[in-house]
Amino acid sequence: MKIRFLGTSSGAPTLSRNVSGLAVGRRNSKAWYLVDCGDGTQRQILRAEVTLAQLQAVFITHVHGDHCYGLPGLLASASLAGRTRPLTLVGPRAVARLIEAASEFTGLHLAFEVVFLAVDESPLGVTLWQDEGVSVEARALSHRVPSFAYAFREALPRSGLDEGALQSLGVPRGPLWGDLLHGQAVTLPCGELIRPEQVLMRPARQRCIVVAGDNDRPDLLAGFGPVDAWVHEATYTEDVLAKVGPGSQHSTAARVADAARMSAVPHVVLTHFSPRYRDDPSQPRSLADVQAEARSRYQGALFMAHDGDSFELDAQGVLTQARHGWAR
Numbered sequence: 001m002k003i004r005f006l007g008t009s010s011g012a013p014t015l016s017r018n019v020s021g022l023a024v025g026r027r028n029s030k031a032w033y034l035v036d037c038g039d040g041t042q043r044q045i046l047r048a049e050v051t052l053a054q055l056q057a058v059f060i061t062h063v064h065g066d067h068c069y070g071l072p073g074l075l076a077s078a079s080l081a082g083r084t085r086p087l088t089l090v091g092p093r094a095v096a097r098l099i100e101a102a103s104e105f106t107g108l109h110l111a112f113e114v115v116f117l118a119v120d121e122s123p124l125g126v127t128l129w130q131d132e133g134v135s136v137e138a139r140a141l142s143h144r145v146p147s148f149a150y151a152f153r154e155a156l157p158r159s160g161l162d163e164g165a166l167q168s169l170g171v172p173r174g175p176l177w178g179d180l181l182h183g184q185a186v187t188l189p190c191g192e193l194i195r196p197e198q199v200l201m202r203p204a205r206q207r208c209i210v211v212a213g214d215n216d217r218p219d220l221l222a223g224f225g226p227v228d229a230w231v232h233e234a235t236y237t238e239d240v241l242a243k244v245g246p247g248s249q250h251s252t253a254a255r256v257a258d259a260a261r262m263s264a265v266p267h268v269v270l271t272h273f274s275p276r277y278r279d280d281p282s283q284p285r286s287l288a289d290v291q292a293e294a295r296s297r298y299q300g301a302l303f304m305a306h307d308g309d310s311f312e313l314d315a316q317g318v319l320t321q322a323r324h325g326w327a328r
């Protein structure tokens with residue numbers, strides 16, 4: 001699996017960071033999924049080597065503008081580009097009303113069907129949506145409006161028989177193979193018992209990345225169980241949160257780091273930074289402060305997202321940074 005950040009600023013864009021958007025991709029496939037669609041996301045997509053034609057589904061974490069104001073424009077551009085294939089849109093019910101209002105008041109007519117799935121009216125903690133490449137589960141977070149996290153689990157190839165093992169054990173080709181494939185132990189003519197686990201190919205490890213919406217309770221991600229990586233907002237550091245107050249219901253770097261340590265998640269990518277933190281570490285407040293606060297409490301692999309950054313999760317579940325920024 002791979003992810004690419006289209007926007008990493010909270011609330012409003014800066015010269016170097018757009019508001020929230022994240023492309024989730026599959027290895028060896030051009031199919032991709034979009035999580036959140038802040039204003040300007042469609043322009044970021046033009047830089048990201050993904051196309052609206054290959055977009056399989058859009059997942060909106062919550063209704064705040066920095067996560068969904070780009071949606072009407074993105075849908076309109078997909079239609080202009082000739083898309084006719086239906087597009088799945090997952091998010092709180094209010095997102096559907098936003099699209100309906102844009103259609104009514106701006107004369108937006110899409111050449112494709114938007115298949116809407118209301119996450120706030122769906123059972124959580126089970127598979128919410130899936131295609132041939134991923135299954136997605138949602139969980140509720142804690143924010144000023146209903147906000148959700150989405151776990152992307154890569155689909156596993158179907159387990160089959162290991163023909164090499166069958167031959168070395170001397171199982172003759174025929175009905176015995178079918179019994180073993182269906183989980184039944186069989187007895188060979190010589191009297192030897194063969195159990196299915198001796199000849200079934202072990203399924204590959206199922207990789208999983210959780211992408212969270214805005215949230216002041218990162219410990220809630222523990223509900224997904226063991227996963228490979230969290231993508232979570234770290235809007236503030238503790239000193240700034242103390243000044244702005246808890247009413248914004250955003251996380252600090254420390255809070256995410258503590259939750260990640262408790263959950264033993266091996267990789268964390270922080271994003272959605274307040275524009276007051278500059279990229280230049282010589283400034284009075286910088287992303288280096290956010291990073292240092294998280295690093296002091298979490299010993300796993302920690303990444304600070306920039307627009308254009310991409311990461312790959314390999315077959316062993318190791319997340320590495322593949323690209324820094326938009327530069328190729």
Ligand SMILES: [Zn+2]
Pocket residue numbers: 010011020064066067214272
């Ligand atoms: Zn936000």
